[in-house]
Amino acid sequence: MTDPQDGPGAGPDAEHRSADVVVVGGGVAGLVAALECARLGLGVVVLEQAGRPGGCVGRIDLDGLALDSGAESFATRNGSVAELLGRLGLEDRIVPPNRAGAWLAWGERGELRAAPMPRTGVLGIPANPLGEDVRAIIGWRGAWRAWLDRIIPILKIGRAERLGPLVRQRMGAAVLDRLVTPISAGVYSTDPDDLDVDVVAPGLNEAMTRAGSLSGGVGQLVEARRAGSAVLGLRGGMHTLVDALVAELARFGAEVRTGVGVTRLESRPARASDADAVASSWRAAGRADDREVVVDARFAILATPAHVSRALLAGVAPEAALAEDWPDAASVELVTLVLDAPELAAAPRGTGVLVAADAPGVTAKALTHSSAKWSWLAESAGPRQVVRLSYGRAGATNPLSGLDDAAVTELAVRDAATLLGVSLDVAQVRACGRSAWRDALSQAAVGQPERVRALEAALEGRTGLALTGSWVAGTGLASVVPHAIEAAARIRHLAVRIADDA
Structure with a gap:
C-alpha cells in the first residue's frame, strides 16, 4: 500500500487513508470493480456518499418487510449477473418472476382501458x-x-x-x-x-x-432469445446482492466507507522514492461529519453518477471532453405501499401495469404488484399486499416534487386503485415509503455512447484511472456488471505490469 502524500487541500485535521485503489462511488458498479481489485490482493478503499452502499440497488424497510427500493430484477442476457451471483454463493437464491406478465393502461375516448x-x-x-x-x-x-x-x-x-x-x-x-x-x-x-x-x-x-x-x-x-425468463430476481430482494458484495469485500480486507461525499479527484505526481510508482497517483478528497477525508492511491476508479463524475473530472479530463451538450438526467421516484387489501390477492392486473401518457386519471407511469410478481415476497408478506408505483416521465417535472408524505400516499393509493381496477382507501395502508432517483442518465440516448467514448479516449493519457457505472455502461445490471469487471481488469493489468517491472 502507498503512503499518504502531503499536499494542498489536505488540512492537518484531515482523516487520511492510503490504498492501492480508491473507488469513488459505492453503487453496484463500484462494489464489483472494488471486489475484482481486492481479489488480486490490492488494497482498496471505497468512498460512498450515501449512508448505505448499493446505489440504485437499494433497500427500504416497511412494516417489517425488507423490500427493494430500486432495481428488483436483472436481465438474463449475457449471463454476467448470474455468474457474479454464483461467485458470491447466491445461485440458489435466484428465482423467476410470476409468468402472468404485466398489463398496459391507456386512454380511449376519455376513459381508462387496460389489457395484458x-x-x-x-x-x-x-x-x-x-x-x-x-x-x-x-x-x-x-x-x-x-x-x-x-x-x-x-x-x-x-x-x-x-x-x-x-x-x-x-x-x-x-x-x-x-x-x-x-x-x-x-x-x-x-x-x-x-x-x-x-x-x-x-x-x-x-x-x-x-x-x-x-x-x-x-x-x-x-x-x-434463450428459453426461460428474460429477467430473474433474488429471494429476499436484489438488495441482498449488495450485502453479499460488502461481505466479500470485507473478507478480502477492503474498506467500504459510507457518508463521504467526494468533492475532489486529483492526479498527483508520484514521488521519486516510490520504486513502483506509476506516471501519476490519485487523491480523492471529500467530507464526512464536517471532517475532511483524504485517500491517496496509485489507481482510481470513478463509479459515481454522471453529473458527479463530470464535476470530479474537471481539471482531470480535457475541458473540451466535458463541454459536450450532455442530456439531462431523469428524475424518477418510487412509492412503495404495504396494504391490507385482500381484494388484490387475485392479482387483477398480473404482475403490474405500464401506463401510456394519455391514460386519464393516473399520474404514475408504471405500477408493479410486487407481492404478485415474486412468490418469495408473497410468502413473507402473508395477507398483506405490496405495490410499487413509479413517477416521473422524460422531459417533464416529477409530479411528486413538493408534495409531502401524506399527499404522496393519497396520490399513490388513488393511482393504484385506478390501475388495478379495485377500490382502495388510505386507511388500508400499513406503510408507505418513497425512494427518489434523480441522477439517472441513460446511455441509450442517441449520441450518448459516442460522448462516452470521446471522454474515455480523452482520459487515456491519465494512467491508472477508470470510469464505470450505468452512465457509461448502459441501463441495468446486465450492462453495469460486465463493464465494472472490465474497468477493474484494466487497473489489475496495470498493477500486475508494475509489479513485474519492479
Missing part, C-alpha cells in the same frame, strides 16, 4: 401486428397500419438510428404511443425518439434487413 401486454415483442414492438393481444390495445385500424410494415420495402429507411421514428414510419403512431412509449418510459425514462436502436435493441437493424420488415426482424430476435 402482448407476449411476443421487443420493447413493445409486436412480432405479429394482427395478433389478438395487439388488437386489444391498438384496435383493428392500428393493427392494419402496423401490418403495412410487412409490405413497405425496408431499403427505404436504410439503417435506423432512433427507435421512435423507426416505429412510427414502419408501424404507425398507435404502436409507438400505445406499446413502445410506455416501455421506453418505464425502462429507460427516455422518450423513444431519443433512444438509439443499436443500444436498446442490439441486432434489430440486421434482423430487419434479413427479414425485410420491422415485425419480421422482431420475430427473429424473439426466436433467438
